[in-house]
Amino acid sequence: MITLDIQNLEAKIGEKQILKGLNLQLEEGKVHAIMGPNGAGKSTLSKAIVGHYDVSIVGGDILFKGKSIKDMEPEERAKEGIFLSFQNPVEVPGVNNAYFLRTALNAKRVHEGKEELNAAEFLRLMKSHLSELGMKPDMISRSLNEGFSGGEKKRNEILQMLILEPDVIILDEIDSGLDIDALRAVSEGINKMKDGKRSFLVITHYSRILDYIEPDYIHVLKDGQIVKTAGAELVAQLEEEGYDSIAIEQ
Amino acid sequence: MRLNSFKNKNLEELATLLAISPQNRPLKKFIEMGGLPSKKSEAYRYFNIESLLDGEYESLDYTPKVVNEGEEIVIENGVITTAPQGVRVYYEPCEQIDDDHFDPLYYLSHALYPRTIKIEVDGDRELKIVHRFTKSYAIINYRIVLFNQANRHSTIYESFEGELVQNSFIMYGYDMHIAPDSSFRVVKLQTLQNQNYSMLASHKINVEKNGSCIFKSFDLGGDHALQLIKVELDEYAHIDAQHLLYLNNDSKRGTVSQIIHKGQHSTSNQEAKNILDGASRGIFDALIKVEHSAKYTKAIQNSKAILLHDKAYMVSKPQLEIYIDELEASHGSTTGQLDPQQLFYLQSRGISAIEARKMLVIAFANTMIETIRDSRHQELIRNEFDKVFYSKED
Numbered sequence A: 001m002i003t004l005d006i007q008n009l010e011a012k013i014g015e016k017q018i019l020k021g022l023n024l025q026l027e028e029g030k031v032h033a034i035m036g037p038n039g040a041g042k043s044t045l046s047k048a049i050v051g052h053y054d055v056s057i058v059g060g061d062i063l064f065k066g067k068s069i070k071d072m073e074p075e076e077r078a079k080e081g082i083f084l085s086f087q088n089p090v091e092v093p094g095v096n097n098a099y100f101l102r103t104a105l106n107a108k109r110v111h112e113g114k115e116e117l118n119a120a121e122f123l124r125l126m127k128s129h130l131s132e133l134g135m136k137p138d139m140i141s142r143s144l145n146e147g148f149s150g151g152e153k154k155r156n157e158i159l160q161m162l163i164l165e166p167d168v169i170i171l172d173e174i175d176s177g178l179d180i181d182a183l184r185a186v187s188e189g190i191n192k193m194k195d196g197k198r199s200f201l202v203i204t205h206y207s208r209i210l211d212y213i214e215p216d217y218i219h220v221l222k223d224g225q226i227v228k229t230a231g232a233e234l235v236a237q238l239e240e241e242g243y244d245s246i247a248i249e250q
Numbered sequence B: 001m002r003l004n005s006f007k008n009k010n011l012e013e014l015a016t017l018l019a020i021s022p023q024n025r026p027l028k029k030f031i032e033m034g035g036l037p038s039k040k041s042e043a044y045r046y047f048n049i050e051s052l053l054d055g056e057y058e059s060l061d062y063t064p065k066v067v068n069e070g071e072e073i074v075i076e077n078g079v080i081t082t083a084p085q086g087v088r089v090y091y092e093p094c095e096q097i098d099d100d101h102f103d104p105l106y107y108l109s110h111a112l113y114p115r116t117i118k119i120e121v122d123g124d125r126e127l128k129i130v131h132r133f134t135k136s137y138a139i140i141n142y143r144i145v146l147f148n149q150a151n152r153h154s155t156i157y158e159s160f161e162g163e164l165v166q167n168s169f170i171m172y173g174y175d176m177h178i179a180p181d182s183s184f185r186v187v188k189l190q191t192l193q194n195q196n197y198s199m200l201a202s203h204k205i206n207v208e209k210n211g212s213c214i215f216k217s218f219d220l221g222g223d224h225a226l227q228l229i230k231v232e233l234d235e236y237a238h239i240d241a242q243h244l245l246y247l248n249n250d251s252k253r254g255t256v257s258q259i260i261h262k263g264q265h266s267t268s269n270q271e272a273k274n275i276l277d278g279a280s281r282g283i284f285d286a287l288i289k290v291e292h293s294a295k296y297t298k299a300i301q302n303s304k305a306i307l308l309h310d311k312a313y314m315v316s317k318p319q320l321e322i323y324i325d326e327l328e329a330s331h332g333s334t335t336g337q338l339d340p341q342q343l344f345y346l347q348s349r350g351i352s353a354i355e356a357r358k359m360l361v362i363a364f365a366n367t368m369i370e371t372i373r374d375s376r377h378q379e380l381i382r383n384e385f386d387k388v389f390y391s392k393e394d
C-alpha cells in the first residue's frame, strides 16, 4: 500500500526551480531514507509536502491516501495525518508549549470526531512522553522552543510527533546537532512509532541515525530529482564514494 | 453646546459665555495656551480633534445625587452614585491643578466642571472605579482628584460602561497625588466597540518623594479615544507605565504623554505594545524629559507594534529631552508584522490559521497581561481580548 505518492513533482522557491520532476512513493509501514548533497532540494521536498508558503508547486502532484493534497491548507494536511519535524524549528515566545500542543492535538481529535482532552488529561499524556524522551518537566511551562538548545528543539519535535500520532512522518535532519544521548532518545521515540502502518521519510546527511532507525529504502536526491533507490546497503557505498558516484538511473 | 463656538473668544467673552469668573484659573490657563486645540496642537497632532470639537452636544447637569453604598465607586455621567463603605468620596473644588499641562483641554475640562470628585484612598486597599455613561449626543465632562497618605499602597481597577451613548464626547481625567513612600497601581481596562462615544482622558500624576506609580492601560477595540498623561517625578520617585493597545476597524486610539523627571534618582519605565488590525491607527507620542535637577535619573521607554492589516498604521514617537549627563536613558520603537514562520509552524501542527494568529497576538500581549496581579482581572482582560479578536469586520 502506498501512503504518500509524489508524482513528477516540480516546485519553485521564488523564481528558482528546485524540484524537477521528482517521483517518490512511500509504502505503508516502511522507513524511507533520503540522502543527498547540501542544496539538493531535500528540505524543499519536505516543505512541499506540508504546504509551506515558500514553495510553489508548478507541476505534478502529491497524493496522500489516494487524494491530492497539493491545494490543501497546511493545517488540513496536518489533521489528515502528515507531520514534518523541521530542520530548524522556529521559536515562538509567549506561546506556552503545553497549551500549543494541546490545541494542536485537540484540533486533530475534533477532526477525527473524537472528544477533546481536557488540561489534566493532556498533562498526564505529555508528562509520560517527556520522561521517555529525557526532557525536563519545565518544558510544559516554557514557551514553545524559546531558548531551547538544538537538542531540546529536536526532542520537542519528537514529543509533538509522539502526541499527534501522525500517519506519515517526515524527519528533516532530525539528527543534526544531536549528541549521542539525544540521538538515542530521539531514535527510540521514532522506533516506538513504528507500527507496521506508519510511513517514515527520514532526510539525513549522515548515516549515523540510520544505525538506529533501520531504513527499508534509501533514495538519493540530487539536483531536484530522486536519482537512485536501493536497499540499506547503499548507505555504505555513499559513505565510501560520495554522491558523485551515483549515476542517474532513468 | 458646541465647543467650537469658544473659538477666537478672549477671556472675558468666554467667561461671560460660560457664566464663570474671568478670574477662574483653569479658564485663564486655557486662554493663555491659545484656547481650543487644532490639529496643529502638540497634544492632538495625530488625533482627529477638530470633528469632536465641532459636534453639537447636550450639556449635563452635575448636581450631586444620593450616594448608595456598594462595592465599587460608580460615577454615572459625571456624578457619584455609588461608593464603598470606608472610602472618602466627596465633591470639592480642585485647589491643585497643574501649572503647565501640555493639553489645553485639561484646563477647559477643569473650567467646565465646577467641582471635582475627590477620592481619598486611605489604607492599603483595592478599589474599583466604574465610569458609566448613559447619555447620547452629550458632552460628559468631569474631573477626579485621587490622593492617599504616606506609606499606603493601593490598587485601582478602572473600567467603563456605556449604554446609549451614541455620539457623546467624554472628557474626564485624574489629578493624582501620590504621597511620599506610597504607591498607586492603576489598571485601566477599556473596550470600546460600537458604542460610538469618543473620549479624552487628560491626567496629571504627581509622584512625591520615594513614591511609586504603576499605570497600566489596556485599550481594546474600536472608536476614538486618547489618554493624555503628564507625570512629574520627585526625588526617588518612580513610574512604571504600560500601555496595551489592540485596535480594529477604523479605530483611532492611544497615548500622548510627558514624563518629567524633576528629582534626583527618579526612575521611569514606559512600555507600549500595540496591535493594530483593520484600518486602525495607534498613537504613542511620548516624551520623557529629564530636568537639570534630576541627576542620576533612569528612564527607559519602548514601543512595539504589530500590524495585522496593511491599512493599519502606528504613530510611534518616543522622545527623550535631556538636560544633564548623569543619567541612564534608552528608548526605542519597532513596528512589524506577525512572523510568517511562526504562523506556519503552528498551522503545520493542525492549528487553524485564525487560531494561530490569535495565539501569536495574545503571546505578544501576554507579557503585559501577565503583570496584573489579580488572576480574575487577567481573565477579564483576556476575555475582552477574545471579543475584540472575533468581532472584527473584515
Ligand SMILES: Nc1ncnc2c1ncn2[C@@H]1O[C@H](COP(=O)(O)OP(=O)(O)O)[C@@H](O)[C@H]1O
Residues within 6 Å of the ligand: A013, A014, A016, A018, A036, A037, A038, A039, A040, A041, A042, A043, A044, A045, A054
Ligand atoms: N527561502 C529560500 N529562498 C531562496 N532559495 C532557497 C530558499 N530555501 C532554499 N533555497 C534554495 O533551494 C535549494 C534547495 O534547498 P534545500 O531544499 O534547503 O536543500 P537541502 O535541504 O537539500 O540542503 C538551495 O539552492 C537553496 O539555496
Ligand SMILES: [Mg+2]
Residues within 6 Å of the ligand: A042, A043, A044, A087, A172, A173
Ligand atoms: Mg535541508
